[in-house]
Amino acid sequence: MKNIYFTLVLLTSTFSLGQSVGIKTTNPQEELHIAGPTSTIRIEGLNETNNALNLGTQQNTKVYVDGDGDLILSSVPTNIDVLFNPANYLSDPLDTGGADSNQINQTGVGSGYSQAGWPRQTGPGLSTFTLTRPAIVEINYSISYEIYKSGIPIDDYHARTAQFYTYFRSGGPAGAIVANDYDGAPINFAGNVGALGYSGNFYTNGNSAGAGGGEGYNKKFYATGHDYVKLGPGTYTPMFAGILFVADTGGTGAVKMQIGGGDDEVIIVAHYYN
Numbered sequence: 566m567k568n569i570y571f572t573l574v575l576l577t578s579t580f581s582l583g584q585s586v587g588i589k590t591t592n593p594q595e596e597l598h599i600a601g602p603t604s605t606i607r608i609e610g611l612n613e614t615n616n617a618l619n620l621g622t623q624q625n626t627k628v629y630v631d632g633d634g635d636l637i638l639s640s641v642p643t644n645i646d647v648l649f650n651p652a653n654y655l656s657d658p659l660d661t662g663g664a665d666s667n668q669i670n671q672t673g674v675g676s677g678y679s680q681a682g683w684p685r686q687t688g689p690g691l692s693t694f695t696l697t698r699p700a701i702v703e704i705n706y707s708i709s710y711e712i713y714k715s716g717i718p719i720d721d722y723h724a725r726t727a728q729f730y731t732y733f734r735s736g737g738p739a740g741a742i743v744a745n746d747y748d749g750a751p752i753n754f755a756g757n758v759g760a761l762g763y764s765g766n767f768y769t770n771g772n773s774a775g776a777g778g779g780e781g782y783n784k785k786f787y788a789t790g791h792d793y794v795k796l797g798p799g800t801y802t803p804m805f806a807g808i809l810f811v812a813d814t815g816g817t818g819a820v821k822m823q824i825g826g827g828d829d830e831v832i833i834v835a836h837y838y839n
Contacts, residue, residue, distance in 0.1 A: 611638055649694035649803070649833035655708065655825030656685045664739065671725070671809045671820040678730070678757055678806040682708070682825045684738055692738055695800045699747050700835040702796045704762050706731055707789045708805060709827030712768065714820045718784075723817055725768045729788050729807040729824070731831075732759035738802050747797040757806065762790030785827050803831045 587593030590600035599606065611628065613619040618638035620626045631637050661668045665683035684692035696702070710727055712719060732752075733743040742759040745751055754760035766788055809822040 608636065611636070644837050646835045646837070647832065648696070648835050649690065649831060651684075651686070651691050651831070653685055653828045654803075654831045655682045655805070655829040657826055659823050659826070667823055667825045669807050669809055669822045669824065671811060671817065671822065673812075673814040674810060676755075676808070678728075678760075678808045680804065680806045682805045682829075684802070687738065693736075693800050693802050694833050696796055696798050696835060698837060699795065699797050699839065700837045702794050703834040703836060704731060704790070704792050704794070704803065705832040705834075706762060706791075706803070706805075706830065707787050708824055708829045709785050709787050710807070710822050710824045711785050711826055712809065712820060712822050714818055719817075719820060721817060722769070723811050723813055725809060725811045725820075726765060727768055727786070727788065727807065727809050727822060728763070728765035729790065729805060730754060730757065730760040730764070731762045731790060731792075731803050731805050732757075733761075733794075733796075733801045734804055736800050736802070738804065740802065743796070743801065747795040752794060760806070761794055762792035764788045764790035787827065803833065 585593035585595060586597050588597075588599045589604065590598055609615060611619060611626075613621045616638055618626070626638055628636050628638060656665070656667065659668060660666050660683070667682045669679045669681050686692065689695070708729060710729075712725065712727075734740040735743055743752065744758050752759050752761065754763050766786060768786065805824065807822065807824055809820070811817055811820070
């Protein structure tokens with residue numbers, strides 16, 4: 566009987582005097598203290614299987630505290646969503662004809678963009694993204710390009726300018742160009758319908774060291790662009806157009822530019838506002 570009484574006294578003292586609970590620690594600093602640099606908490610009622618508000622593996626789901634102090638998942642839709650981020654977006658092999666051509670002919674003037682490039686793979690998440698409600702759409706891209714003549718790199722030391730923009734087609738790569746935003750305002754850059762995210766690089770080439778030397782010879786270059794546009798519900802495909810021009814056309818011949826031969830990235834982020 567004495568042993569049983571002694572045990573009860575110890576248990577009573579532990580629960581009455583202990584104001585904090587420690588896990589992996591004997592010195593809790595709060596009422597519940599979970600120690601360890603990699604410690605986590607799992608609440609199965611909030612997981613993807615048990616809670617329809619959990620967004621799953623596509624993105625993190627925010628946990629909120631309600632008026633009673635309970636941890637909950639918000640029923641308000643997320644305001645930001647990464648809709649599109651395929652790996653190596655554009656087709657790599659050279660294609661010189663048809664709607665999927667990724668070759669652009671050099672010009673001697675700074676106008677006359679050519680639509681070029683085709684998605685490497687087609688389908689949802691590979692060549693298209695879908696908006697289910699209006700959003701401010703953020704576009705970020707990086708595309709590759711190479712310059713050559715008769716299939717070989719050029720070394721004529723001429724300075725050139727390579728310029729690009731992206732635009733959207735409705736429904737898929739062969740759909741109509743999206744010419745107006747959600748409010749009906751025209752999407753346009755320098756007379757190019759649908760143009761967004763204009764970017765450009767200056768380019769010099771050669772095949773020797775020194776000033777104006779081998780920096781541009783037989784190299785792959787990249788251009789990056791960024792823009793925003795307000796779009797309504799629908800399915801969209803990002804596409805590209807480009808131009809290569811040289812001020813001095815003397816002796817340059819039929820110089821061409823291929824886009825998409827490297828790793829090309831397009832990231833589309835939706836910023837919902839209602």
